[in-house]
Amino acid sequence: MIGGGIAGLATAALLAQDGYDVELFEQRPTVGGRAGSHEVGGFRFDTGPSWYLMPEVFDHFFRLLGTSAEEQLDLRVLDPAYRVFSEGAPGQVRPGPLDITADTATNVATFEAVEAGAGRRLTAYLTSASEAYDVAVRHFLYTSFTSPLALASPDVLRRLPRLLPLLTRSLEDFVAARFTDRRLQQVLGYPAVFLGSSPDRAPSLYHLMSAMDLTGGVLYPQGGFTRLIEAVADLAREQGVRIRTGATVTEVTTASVAPRTIGGGRRPSRLRRGPRARVTGLRWRDADGLEHVHAADLVVGAGDLHHLETRLLPTHLRTYPQSYWDRRTSGPGAVLVLLGVRGELPQLPHHSLFFTHDWRANFDAIFAGRVPAPASAYVCKPSATDPSVAPDGHENLFVLVPVPADPELGRGGADGRGDAQIEAVTDAAVAQVAEWAGVPDLADRVVVRHTIGPGDFAADLSAWRGGMLGPGHTLRQSAMFRSRNASRHVDGLLYAGSSTIPGIGLPMCLISAELVLKRLRGDTSTGPSPEPAPGARPVTREVHV
Structure with a gap:
């Protein structure tokens, strides 16, 4: 298993529970991938997903592993679900905030x-x-x-x-x-x-x-989405998965297979369909820089698909070569701003959305490669629900500003020491939140500041174009038009995660893990897998992943 994000951990757990012998390789020191975590000065920040939606998908996944979301997580309903702050039309008084609640009739x-x-x-x-x-x-x-x-x-x-x-x-x-x-x-x-x-x-x-x-409504797991990652990782280990961190995969190794042929006589015609090779395992580098080879009958790439296809496979075995990606649309990049703030911020609930009036121009700028100004933004204040994420008397703020998916915008850093464009976007976002939400002294109350930019997504997560999410869900990149979850040229090489079907988001990544399991079982049904009876034991298989 390549990649220790939610998709890799979930796939590993499901395959191990089904009897496979699974080893997972994660290049970073900790698992989580985009659903990461950052701790500084007594604050703990989620650095990725922060909305718990489609709870039935999580419930189903946990039941496949013989447990439940209720048993694994302490979920809280957020009310309001989120608050909307609007810029307002030019020359007009900015409208007051709009709350969306957990109750349909109220909405x-x-x-x-x-x-x-x-x-x-x-x-x-x-x-x-x-x-x-x-x-x-x-x-x-x-x-x-x-x-x-x-x-x-x-x-x-x-x-x-x-x-x-x-x-x-x-x-x-x-x-x-x-x-x-x-x-x-x-x-x-x-x-x-x-x-x-x-x-x-x-x-x-x-x-x-x-x-x-x-x-x-919208739910939140106490302890943050780090707790969700911990739960899935623990379940994987309970199923026997061996997790290696600080392990960078450098190559998917393969062996050639004889071409299939049709026809008779002395000169049969070659079939163009079918794999050209079979997977034999992978090469990887440990934290000390030492190279290793790991043999496997099956490899699942659960990280960035562009990186796997264009960096870990030879040209002739790529199902999705660079020319494929050149025709695809990336989702936006992001500047993430992690703020520890002194004092309370009652103006902000757990989730807040800050919308510019002309947000069509906002999106056009992003997809044309320009940083919008002003920019729409999202603010999460998990300390509204979870006291564990901030010291007493302080608030935890996570600010996300969508920007172009372009690593050249730079990388973030601590205390304003990130690259110039990243810090400029951050300054503008803090000023915008302060003005629109009515917190004029917000900047003065910041005691912790850490930023993350598209360059960090590219360097730390091998993210295509430094995007925060993956290929965007346009029509030609949705459902059956999205990258499939199996290599056409390498037998035994499968994919999971946001780059492949069904798409972006934690629930989609959990489903992508199940799709790997269904493919290996030969299950072509279109619905969720049957949930095992309590106490059911998997059948041991002589397959190493």
Whole structure:
């Protein structure tokens, strides 16, 4: 297993539980990948995911391993789920903040109070979102798309007249046709950012995201998302997985296989299909710089797929060579700002979104390679819920500013010592939060400051173009159009994680782990795997991963 992020740990745990002998290699000193952690001055910061959505996916994953989310995590419902701060139209007074709660009826009333008739339209919108989400879970998320007939179910065919238009229209247009208030449009459109895209680039099928945060609220695991990583890593170890950290994989090793042929006579024709090689293991370098070889019958790449394909495989064995990536769209990069703040910040709940008025220009700038100014931003204050993340009398703030996926923007650092562009974005974000949220002395109260930029994502996570998420969910990079989870040229080389199907986000990475398991089992169904009966024992297999 290459990569100790959530996808690698989850895949390792599932395969080991199914009887495989698994060893995991992680280049960093600790596991977690993008779901990392940083501790300084008595503060502990999550440096990646911070929204616990699609809880049923987590529940199912834990049940596959004979446990439950309730047993592994202390989950809290956030209320409000998040607060929206808006820039307001030029020349007008900035509107007050808008709260989205854990209660659907309250959210419907909030929409109605902002725009007459919006409550009724939101109810219809959420009904459509729930239907799309249900179809996605049952037919499009838990499949590797290896059996086209599996998608031609009566359920899918019956819904095609409603589903197809959702693929050809943008989320931005879909929302704007129903709501005119800019803030309401942004509440319904911002989930595209979670998908590494923007409302004008993401298909409107992704309005299904609103079935999560507007109807069931948002959860938070006490201890942060570091606790989630610890739980999955512990389960992997319990299943017998051996985890090596500080272990950098430098090559996926292979052996040639004889070409398959057709025809008869003296000069049969070669088949162009089928693998050209089989995996034999990998080469890796330890923290002391010593090189090692590890033999394996199966290798799962659960890190950045671009790095694996273009750095760890020879050219002739690449399923996704550089020319493939040159035609693909990366999700945005990010400047992450970790702030320890003296005193309380009652103006900010656990999650806050800061939206510029012309956010179409904001997104256009990002995807054109320019840092937007002003920029929309996201702020997480986990100390609102979790006292363990900050010393008494202090607050923990995580600020995320989407920027172009470009390592040349630079790397962050401690106490303002990061590269110039990263620190400039940080200064602007702190000033923006201070002004919009009404905390004029915010900068003066900062006692800890650490920044992370696209250059860090590239150097530390081998992230393609320094992106914070992976390939964005445009139409041509979603569902069956996304990178598949098996090499076409190397037998025994599989993929998991946000670069491959089904996509970006912690729940998607857990599903990608299950898709590896289903592929190895020969399971072509489109739904979640059957959950084992309590006490069921796996069958031992003579396969080393």
